[in-house]
Amino acid sequence: MLLNLEKATERMKTILKAYILIFAFVIGGGFVLHKAESMEMEPLFKAGDIIFISNESGQGKAIQLATKSKYTHVGVILNDGGKLVVFHAVEPVKKNTIQEFIKYSADGTYDLMRLKDPALLDAAALEKMTSEASKLLGTHYDLAFSWDDKELYCSEYVWKLYKHATGLEVGKLKPLGSFDLSSPVVKRKLEERYGKNIPLTENMISPGDMHDSELLMKVH
Numbered sequence: 001m002l003l004n005l006e007k008a009t010e011r012m013k014t015i016l017k018a019y020i021l022i023f024a025f026v027i028g029g030g031f032v033l034h035k036a037e038s039m040e041m042e043p044l045f046k047a048g049d050i051i052f053i054s055n056e057s058g059q060g061k062a063i064q065l066a067t068k069s070k071y072t073h074v075g076v077i078l079n080d081g082g083k084l085v086v087f088h089a090v091e092p093v094k095k096n097t098i099q100e101f102i103k104y105s106a107d108g109t110y111d112l113m114r115l116k117d118p119a120l121l122d123a124a125a126l127e128k129m130t131s132e133a134s135k136l137l138g139t140h141y142d143l144a145f146s147w148d149d150k151e152l153y154c155s156e157y158v159w160k161l162y163k164h165a166t167g168l169e170v171g172k173l174k175p176l177g178s179f180d181l182s183s184p185v186v187k188r189k190l191e192e193r194y195g196k197n198i199p200l201t202e203n204m205i206s207p208g209d210m211h212d213s214e215l216l217m218k219v220h
């Protein structure tokens with residue numbers, strides 16, 4: 001009987017230790033969770049972020065085939081009167097809320113890209129970029145994808161904003177002739193825009209080439 005009592009006592013001690021460990025884990029875990037929740041979280045969107053979406057409608061499919069990228073449209077997020085909005089070149093250059101811009105995406109998804117080195121985009125550069133982006137509101141969309149500033153297409157607009165404000169080239173310029181122009185869909189669009197006089201040597205920047213710039217990182 002004494003032996004059974006000793007075994008029962010040891011069993012109770014083991015159970016008690018287990019409860020103590022569980023209690024400590026819960027309290028400790030609760031503290032860690034509370035601490036994490038109380039920390040100031042970094043916002044998902046920041047001024048200067050470049051946002052990419054995909055949509056095959058209109059000229060979208062031709063852009064995908066020619067550039068070998070899924071991305072067909074791009075905008076830049078900037079502070080507009082204390083609110084983050086997307087400046088982008090459609091017809092005409094305009095600004096939308098981030099939610100409105102994402103609705104341009106065929107499937108509601110987007111890629112958010114940011115400079116790897118935030119020091120390259122300081123407050124002065126952001127102010128310059130925002131000022132230029134605002135001045136260009138209302139500029140007509142460039143259906144011919146020419147490199148002058150009379151009209152602007154989406155990636156040209158964002159590329160030039162970055163170039164003028166920071167000196168950075170987010171994506172490498174390529175002549176039209178370097179893209180894959182072999183698809184019937186692409187050929188049909190080219191003929192609609194240029195007839196027989198396709199400007200194969202005209203420098204261009206595509207959303208895909210901007211997205212793949214070594215200066216950028218994806219924001220998760």
